[in-house]
Amino acid sequence: MPLAPWRSPLARALHRNRAAADARYCQLATVNADGYPSNRTVVFRGFWQESNHLQIITDARSTKLAHLQRQPWGAICWYFRQSREQFRLSGEINVIDHRTPRPDLQQARRQMWQNISDNARAQFLWPDPGVPKADPAAFEVVPDPATIPETFVLLWFNPEQVEHLELRGEPQNRTRYQYEHRTGQWQVEALNP
Numbered sequence: 169m170p171l172a173p174w175r176s177p178l179a180r181a182l183h184r185n186r187a188a189a190d191a192r193y194c195q196l197a198t199v200n201a202d203g204y205p206s207n208r209t210v211v212f213r214g215f216w217q218e219s220n221h222l223q224i225i226t227d228a229r230s231t232k233l234a235h236l237q238r239q240p241w242g243a244i245c246w247y248f249r250q251s252r253e254q255f256r257l258s259g260e261i262n263v264i265d266h267r268t269p270r271p272d273l274q275q276a277r278r279q280m281w282q283n284i285s286d287n288a289r290a291q292f293l294w295p296d297p298g299v300p301k302a303d304p305a306a307f308e309v310v311p312d313p314a315t316i317p318e319t320f321v322l323l324w325f326n327p328e329q330v331e332h333l334e335l336r337g338e339p340q341n342r343t344r345y346q347y348e349h350r351t352g353q354w355q356v357e358a359l360n361p
Contacts, residue, residue, distance in 0.1 A: 172220045172354050174330040174345040178255055185248040194246035196224065196325075198235035198261075205243075206235060212246075213283075216276055221324040222257075225280060225288075228265060228319045229296050236261050236323075244325060252335040259327040266318045277322045286311055292319045333361065 185191035197207040213223040222244070226232055236242070244257040264273045281289070289311035295302040311317075327347070334341040340361035345354050 171218065172327070172330070172345060172347070173356055174255075174327070174332060174343075174354075175215075175220060177253075177332050177343075178330075181248045181251055181253045181255070184251040188248075188250055191248060191250075194244050196232070197243045197245070198232050199239045199241070200231070200235055201238060206231065208232065213280060216324060221262075221326055223276075223280060224323040224325060225284065226321050226323055227292055227297055228321050229298075231298065233263065233321060236263055242325065244327075254331075254333040254335070256331045256333075257325070257327040258329050259325060262324040262326065264322040264324065266316070266320075273322075276324075277320070278316060280322050281316045281320055282313065286313070289313065289320075292317050331359075 182191060192212045193209050194212055195207055196210045197205045200206045210224045210226070213225060215221060216223055240260050240262070241258070242261045244255070246255045246257070247253070248255075264277050268274060268277070290307075290309050293309040293311055295306045327345075329347065330345040332341075332343045332345070342359040342361045344357045344359055346357070347354055
């Protein structure tokens with residue numbers, strides 16, 4: 169699949185804001201079992217090769233994974249304060265865990281495990297998240313870069329709609345990118361801000 173037309177503006181925003189520590193953080197919303205949105209901050213881990221898949225990692229024991237098993241759709245909101253741009257993405261989220269049968273997806277998961285720091289790896293060996301805090305000694309773990317724990321999950325966010333709002337200028341610029349399944353093409357439309 170060719171790169172989506174929203175990839176270039178997003179890549180530009182990431183480049184313009186690369187000096188800001190928070191530029192790699194975005195908000196990911198999923199839907200909980202009661203049908204309510206659940207939002208949290210995640211780290212953007214890059215695109216999978218030359219694709220439109222945004223990569224995020226998560227713990228298999230997290231609530232977001234339970235949400236995605238029931239409803240695989242989510243939304244991302246991403247604000248770049250230096251360039252004053254907002255991206256809102258919605259689409260399907262693919263879960264790539266230790267049970268995923270495809271070798272190419274297991275290779276992507278393995279590659280991501282190798283790319284993250286030891287501190288990030290250690291979190292997947294900590295006690296269960298979201299329960300009463302364990303003894304501090306339980307967090308003193310040393311991960312093995314060669315062994316991927318079952319708790320390590322790679323998420324691929326596949327946008328089907330993206331809105332890009334540039335807050336500079338009079339009037340501001342707002343563009344919607346919509347993927348059309350029927351044609352396999354992205355439709356681009358300028359919107360009122």
